[in-house]
Amino acid sequence: MQLYLIRHGIATEAEADTNDTERTLTEKGRQKTRQVAKQLRDKELHFDLILTSPLIRARETATILKEIGLSSQIEEFTSLSPDGDIHTWINWLEEWRKNTTIKGYLALVGHQPDLGNWAETLVWGETKGKLVLKKAGIIGLTLPETGNPVGESQLFLLTSPKWFL
Amino acid sequence: MQLYLIRHGIATEAEADTNDTERTLTEKGRQKTRQVAKQLRDKELHFDLILTSPLIRARETATILKEIGLSSQIEEFTSLSPDGDIHTWINWLEEWRKNTTIKGYLALVGHQPDLGNWAETLVWGETKGKLVLKKAGIIGLTLPETGNPVGESQLFLLTSPKWFL
Numbered sequence: 001m002q003l004y005l006i007r008h009g010i011a012t013e014a015e016a017d018t019n020d021t022e023r024t025l026t027e028k029g030r031q032k033t034r035q036v037a038k039q040l041r042d043k044e045l046h047f048d049l050i051l052t053s054p055l056i057r058a059r060e061t062a063t064i065l066k067e068i069g070l071s072s073q074i075e076e077f078t079s080l081s082p083d084g085d086i087h088t089w090i091n092w093l094e095e096w097r098k099n100t101t102i103k104g105y106l107a108l109v110g111h112q113p114d115l116g117n118w119a120e121t122l123v124w125g126e127t128k129g130k131l132v133l134k135k136a137g138i139i140g141l142t143l144p145e146t147g148n149p150v151g152e153s154q155l156f157l158l159t160s161p162k163w164f165l
Numbered sequence: 166m167q168l169y170l171i172r173h174g175i176a177t178e179a180e181a182d183t184n185d186t187e188r189t190l191t192e193k194g195r196q197k198t199r200q201v202a203k204q205l206r207d208k209e210l211h212f213d214l215i216l217t218s219p220l221i222r223a224r225e226t227a228t229i230l231k232e233i234g235l236s237s238q239i240e241e242f243t244s245l246s247p248d249g250d251i252h253t254w255i256n257w258l259e260e261w262r263k264n265t266t267i268k269g270y271l272a273l274v275g276h277q278p279d280l281g282n283w284a285e286t287l288v289w290g291e292t293k294g295k296l297v298l299k300k301a302g303i304i305g306l307t308l309p310e311t312g313n314p315v316g317e318s319q320l321f322l323l324t325s326p327k328w329f330l
Contacts, residue, residue: 159323
């Protein structure tokens with residue numbers, strides 16, 4: 001199966017009186033995310049499901065992906081919040097694969113450095129913080145069809161919007 | 166500095182009576198390589214130097230990159246042949262950095278699985294064969310400005326022409 005890790009678009013700056021979870025995408029962030037989503041759609045990509053961090057800037061990003069037609073389904077997933085644990089997601093994946101017949105294309109929308117770290121864990125089995133993932137950037141992985149994907153996945157895509165648009 | 170590893174374009178099939186070193190790009194290979202090169206040029210990328218494997222399909226790819234305007238300089242580098250040793254190149258890099266004032270953007274044109282393995286060595290310090298690099302595909306790395314780049318580099322781009330064009 002293919003797994004796409006998508007970082008949220010450009011969001012408003014953190015401010016002392018704003019809760020980090022409440023930061024929203026800027027107009028430029030929305031626009032660039034929309035362009036990236038359209039490009040993915042033009043490559044005939046379609047996700048069976050988008051799992052998103054519950055933080056607003058991630059949910060807004062996931063909603064844009066859905067609106068552009070990349071998926072009809074979004075679910076919030078708590079472990080996609082900053083510092084979330086990949087192993088919670090790996091357990092979820094095992095259950096999802098058991099309980100769904102469609103399991104080819106999955107997207108996760110979340111944050112850095114977590115998404116880069118998750119990708120490293122899936123591909124190399126450990127985290128070294130060496131993947132650069134810009135806002136609205138994308139990582140594409142091929143996971144083995146069965147079994148634990150940690151250290152068993154392949155990396156076929158890593159790009160920022162700059163290269164992609 | 167930024168290092169771009171570029172795999173040669175689609176080449177003629179290996180045949181019993183043809184030397185592997187003599188395989189040339191197909192018309193489709195030329196065309197796709199040209200499209201990729203134009204995209205890179207449109208992103209205002211310019212290489213101080215292109216080092217290429219001496220095999221014909223790689224030299225043809227490097228020549229297209231040059232013709233499109235991505236660099237004015239091509240040099241053949243024996244260790245970019247299949248199964249070439251990265252350490253020869255790392256020694257070369259050290260000398261190049263000493264002897265040139267321009268050392269910001271370097272491209273290597275070569276073969277798989279070598280380029281993927283070289284990237285893994287630069288980023289993670291070891292080779293696990295986990296990077297998928299299609300023909301005319303590109304890997305982009307940021308190397309530290311000084312010192313040995315093995316295990317000290319960052320990956321910011323990995324893409325096949327499919328995503329890029």
